[in-house]
Amino acid sequence: MIIPQLVGHRGYPRHYPENTLVGIEAAVAAGARFVEVDVQISRDRVPVLFHDRGLKRLCGVDGRIQDFRYDELWAFRASEPGKFGDRFNDVHITRLAELGHFLQRHRDVIAFIELKRSSLEHFGVESMLNLVRRALKPALKQCVLISYALEALLTARRDGWQRIGVVIDYWKERHQELIAAIQPQFLFCDVTDLPREGELRLPGMKLVIFEVAEPRVALDLAARGVDFIETFAVGEMLQELARPDAR
Numbered sequence: 001m002i003i004p005q006l007v008g009h010r011g012y013p014r015h016y017p018e019n020t021l022v023g024i025e026a027a028v029a030a031g032a033r034f035v036e037v038d039v040q041i042s043r044d045r046v047p048v049l050f051h052d053r054g055l056k057r058l059c060g061v062d063g064r065i066q067d068f069r070y071d072e073l074w075a076f077r078a079s080e081p082g083k084f085g086d087r088f089n090d091v092h093i094t095r096l097a098e099l100g101h102f103l104q105r106h107r108d109v110i111a112f113i114e115l116k117r118s119s120l121e122h123f124g125v126e127s128m129l130n131l132v133r134r135a136l137k138p139a140l141k142q143c144v145l146i147s148y149a150l151e152a153l154l155t156a157r158r159d160g161w162q163r164i165g166v167v168i169d170y171w172k173e174r175h176q177e178l179i180a181a182i183q184p185q186f187l188f189c190d191v192t193d194l195p196r197e198g199e200l201r202l203p204g205m206k207l208v209i210f211e212v213a214e215p216r217v218a219l220d221l222a223a224r225g226v227d228f229i230e231t232f233a234v235g236e237m238l239q240e241l242a243r244p245d246a247r
Helices: 021-029 070-075 096-105 117-123 125-135 137-142 150-158 171-175 177-182 215-223 234-242
Strands: 005-009 034-041 047-049 110-115 143-147 164-168 186-190 206-210 228-231
Touching (some): 005 021, 005 234, 021 096, 047 096, 096 125, 110 117, 110 125, 117 125, 125 150, 171 177, 171 186, 215 228
Parallel strands (some): 005 228, 110 143, 206 228
């Protein structure tokens, strides 16, 4: 039985606020060697880890990342109060540079860095690429740049980014001409749109499927050619897949 590699989707959101250093640290402590995070840019051009277009769900306040300077964002708590109550009231919005330093201390960890469209649209592709590159400089070789924004990834490829991954929601989108031009090493796809049967392997690309929390589903996908499984429950999945009876 083939065991897929697991990616901590936004860190370890089953137990920690997503896209926070504390969640990433917990994912790695649980055994994850791959993590995925989302990146947006503050008003004063500081790259931070954040998924949603708005701050409400994670921080309990109105507005967007791009509306605030980082010193203002730092004062908000990235505690995901609707899910965790006040348990993480001491957790701040994580700068991308903090992740870079974390990776520098954990050379066996690879991070998938997703560029969010909202910041690409607001600040421009070249500006965001430069800011992200600078923030990740201590550990750039451990990072894979990913996005739904294909034009941005094509620019990144032409600018010399070494490892790139394309993100799609629909399996049929894998044949786009832009994807062929980008020549990504990784392709991320939503599990809900995959065909139910047949080989999924893609020549020249590693296939990453999100969001999966069932070990049996992960094993079935691996048998069909999937290389990586992205999950919010990385610790539990690692434990279950390590069990002989899971195979």
